[in-house]
Amino acid sequence: MESDSRSGRGERHLVRRLQAALGAARAGSSVPFGDDLAAILPEARSLLWSVDTLMDGTDFRSEAHDWRVIGRKAMAVNLSDCAAMAAVPVAALASVVLADSLTMEDALALQEGMQACGAAYDCPVVGGDTNSWGHPTVISVCIAARMPADRQPVRRDGARPGDTLWVTGRLGGSILGRHLTFEPRIEEAIQIARRLLPHAMIDISDGLVIDLDRMLEASGCGAVLREVDVAAAIHADAERLAAEDGRSALAHALYDGEDFELLVALPADVPASECARLGLLPLGACTREAGVRMVDAAGAESAVEIQGWEHFQ
Amino acid sequence: MESDSRSGRGERHLVRRLQAALGAARAGSSVPFGDDLAAILPEARSLLWSVDTLMDGTDFRSEAHDWRVIGRKAMAVNLSDCAAMAAVPVAALASVVLADSLTMEDALALQEGMQACGAAYDCPVVGGDTNSWGHPTVISVCIAARMPADRQPVRRDGARPGDTLWVTGRLGGSILGRHLTFEPRIEEAIQIARRLLPHAMIDISDGLVIDLDRMLEASGCGAVLREVDVAAAIHADAERLAAEDGRSALAHALYDGEDFELLVALPADVPASECARLGLLPLGACTREAGVRMVDAAGAESAVEIQGWEHFQ
Numbered sequence: 239m240e241s242d243s244r245s246g247r248g249e250r251h252l253v254r255r256l257q258a259a260l261g262a263a264r265a266g267s268s269v270p271f272g273d274d275l276a277a278i279l280p281e282a283r284s285l286l287w288s289v290d291t292l293m294d295g296t297d298f299r300s301e302a303h304d305w306r307v308i309g310r311k312a313m314a315v316n317l318s319d320c321a322a323m324a325a326v327p328v329a330a331l332a333s334v335v336l337a338d339s340l341t342m343e344d345a346l347a348l349q350e351g352m353q354a355c356g357a358a359y360d361c362p363v364v365g366g367d368t369n370s371w372g373h374p375t376v377i378s379v380c381i382a383a384r385m386p387a388d389r390q391p392v393r394r395d396g397a398r399p400g401d402t403l404w405v406t407g408r409l410g411g412s413i414l415g416r417h418l419t420f421e422p423r424i425e426e427a428i429q430i431a432r433r434l435l436p437h438a439m440i441d442i443s444d445g446l447v448i449d450l451d452r453m454l455e456a457s458g459c460g461a462v463l464r465e466v467d468v469a470a471a472i473h474a475d476a477e478r479l480a481a482e483d484g485r486s487a488l489a490h491a492l493y494d495g496e497d498f499e500l501l502v503a504l505p506a507d508v509p510a511s512e513c514a515r516l517g518l519l520p521l522g523a524c525t526r527e528a529g530v531r532m533v534d535a536a537g538a539e540s541a542v543e544i545q546g547w548e549h550f551q
Numbered sequence: 552m553e554s555d556s557r558s559g560r561g562e563r564h565l566v567r568r569l570q571a572a573l574g575a576a577r578a579g580s581s582v583p584f585g586d587d588l589a590a591i592l593p594e595a596r597s598l599l600w601s602v603d604t605l606m607d608g609t610d611f612r613s614e615a616h617d618w619r620v621i622g623r624k625a626m627a628v629n630l631s632d633c634a635a636m637a638a639v640p641v642a643a644l645a646s647v648v649l650a651d652s653l654t655m656e657d658a659l660a661l662q663e664g665m666q667a668c669g670a671a672y673d674c675p676v677v678g679g680d681t682n683s684w685g686h687p688t689v690i691s692v693c694i695a696a697r698m699p700a701d702r703q704p705v706r707r708d709g710a711r712p713g714d715t716l717w718v719t720g721r722l723g724g725s726i727l728g729r730h731l732t733f734e735p736r737i738e739e740a741i742q743i744a745r746r747l748l749p750h751a752m753i754d755i756s757d758g759l760v761i762d763l764d765r766m767l768e769a770s771g772c773g774a775v776l777r778e779v780d781v782a783a784a785i786h787a788d789a790e791r792l793a794a795e796d797g798r799s800a801l802a803h804a805l806y807d808g809e810d811f812e813l814l815v816a817l818p819a820d821v822p823a824s825e826c827a828r829l830g831l832l833p834l835g836a837c838t839r840e841a842g843v844r845m846v847d848a849a850g851a852e853s854a855v856e857i858q859g860w861e862h863f864q
Contacts, residue, residue: 252658252681276678278591278598278642278695285591289646289680289693296684329591333602333691345565365589367602368565371609373686378646380602380693382591
């Protein structure tokens with residue numbers, strides 16, 4: 239949990255500089271650089287891919303977690319990227335750098351965890367790369383996905399002032415276990431895309447507020463969260479964690495990473511009943527004014543600090 | 552440089568067990584598990600992908616090498632995988648785990664090295680993932696490629712007894728610098744595939760003998776190398792290294808990794824003049840008898856030990 243660096247370091251700062259360098263590399267691509275998935279072929283927006291890397295000590299702890307569970311997570315975070323664009327995963331590659339201390343059985347359990355999770359979503363591991371070294375284990379999974387017929391990828395940059403904001407499940411406290419066991423919202427995403435025609439979507443990997451801010455920055459608008467709505471979307475794990483660490487459950491819901499729920503911006507005229515039928519919980523609305531604000535039950539507004547997990551601090 | 556482990560550890564042993572576990576996952580795929588590239592979509596053999604990971608201290612040394620050069624290598628090894636199947640690269644993803652000690656300029660130089668190398672082969676970096684930690688830097692590049700119209704991927708499992716064996720360039724001593732600066736044989740591979748209709752092809756990443764053995768194992772045959780031919784394919788760097796370390800230049804040509812030349816099995820009736828015109832150097836021929844043997848100028852045969860770089864020892 240780090241504050242968003244304005245100091246010239248920080249992952250977002252680096253990614254912005256990379257975007258500036260790379261943005262021109264593929265002018266005319268159907269998906270802009272920096273979204274959850276990229277287009278494989280510049281002329282076809284139906285075939286997408288992405289890569290996500292997990293590190294021992296950061297994304298999992300091998301001394302505490304089973305290698306099968308770790309493999310599952312490595313696959314699931316990539317499936318979640320597919321869900322974020324309402325794409326259907328088709329296949330994955332796994333590249334592992336194994337700590338020298340791993341046994342052959344550990345390595346196979348890791349692979350089985352990836353494979354079993356992928357298989358549950360019709361996404362087999364079809365290749366990869368195996369290395370080892372004297373440092374902690376690193377697991378990269380690259381995933382390919384395709385759009386259902388006649389569907390476009392749901393990008394993160396399409397939110398507009400007036401859109402309503404929704405989330406596919408309760409938030410906060412995932413570190414108590416859900417960060418390993420979450421179900422990627424593939425099917426939910428496809429239903430949302432088909433029935434509600436969302437303007438923008440992103441998966442919450444680094445925290446509600448920072449991922450909301452990414453969507454808003456890409457879309458060029460701001461948002462107001464209703465405190466009563468966010469409070470109603472607090473996960474029981476956030477309450478448990480709050481009881482332990484003294485931080486508020488609301489703060490856990492706003493800032494904890496690895497919920498892997500989807501944040502969805504919908505046209506204002508989508509009926510709330512339709513959203514509820516798909517299990518969506520309301521959070522607030524997009525605004526013309528930039529930044530993220532929270533409005534309490536009495537109508538008082540306050541700025542929400544942009545915080546969340548960020549690498550390369 | 553490690554001998555091929557028969558002890559239950561070793562990358563090849565692990566990969567064999569993974570193949571057994573995963574081979575069934577995609578029965579009917581156009582490219583078998585374990586080749587240089589895998590098919591993205593099971594029904595289409597024209598679109599392929601692969602991933603390769605480089606680690607500081609193993610594949611490069613950040614204290615000695617410029618980050619731009621390191622980035623170039625990370626892209627080039629993946630382009631070499633495309634060359635190995637005579638595929639045309641189309642786009643790449645880069646996932647980096649940066650050591651905390653890197654500066655923003657280092658990170659950008661790394662990215663620029665990847666990007667510039669990709670651009671030289673019309674293969675832009677279109678997305679990726681940035682992480683950091685307190686251990687050495689890890690760089691994963693995932694590459695997508697497509698086959699030229701009406702062409703099939705040149706697999707490693709099609710060599711047959713009687714095929715002649717060729718290589719696209721001289722071998723050995725790449726550690727003196729060529730392991731960073733080699734040119735992936737994309738264009739050569741496409742010409743070889745179009746004009747010579749090879750039965751099998753593989754890139755020499757871990758050493759001539761171990762990569763030859765991989766081709767032979769996949770193809771179900773053996774090979775005889777002619778010592779006079781291998782001697783004529785020794786790189787000047789192998790001679791230089793031999794003068795320093797006392798190992799023979801021939802051994803360097805047989806066992807050194809990271810030449811990234813292509814090893815090609817051709818139908819026996821392809822004229823040597825055709826091969827020479829494409830810059831191919833002869834090595835020997837495939838045999839019905841398994842294993843790799845060397846025949847000297849006097850006609851005496853001896854077994855060649857299967858050695859080369861292997862992870863996970």
